[in-house]
Amino acid sequence: MSHTPVARVVATDAAIQLLTTLKNKYGPVMFFQSGGCCDGSSPLCYAQGEFNISQDDVFLGDLDGTPFYMGHDQFEYWKHTQLIIDVVDGMGGMFSLDNGTGKRFLTRSRLFTDDENTALEDQILFKP
Secondary structure: OOOOOOOOEEEOHHHHHHHHHHHHHHOOEEEEEOOOHHHOOOEEEEEOOOOOOOOOEEEEEEEOOEEEEEEHHHHHHHOOEEEEEEEEEOOOOOOOOOOOOOEEEEEEEEEOOHHHHHHHHOOOOEOO
């Protein structure tokens, strides 16, 4: 029996629109979900190659062809939630490509259903 994979990360239309703008300006980009510190817990957008992914980071999926990663410890805390990447007015993280656009990426979330959690147990997580 085949199941449709459950997406661990999705994006709103507004997020895809800003992402497209950034890709047109900077070329291929990637996301890393910040776990705190300077930029709070924002999804940070970098030009590919500008941020080093470690073997402890977890690949959650692609947003319009853009890879999205999160640190392993943070993933363990959030693994039962779907991340929903959205856009709001404001300043992006100081290291993120959305800074200076007047918009910033924002992570919203929802808990997976019991059925989704069961399906996720069979999905393989990819590491870099």
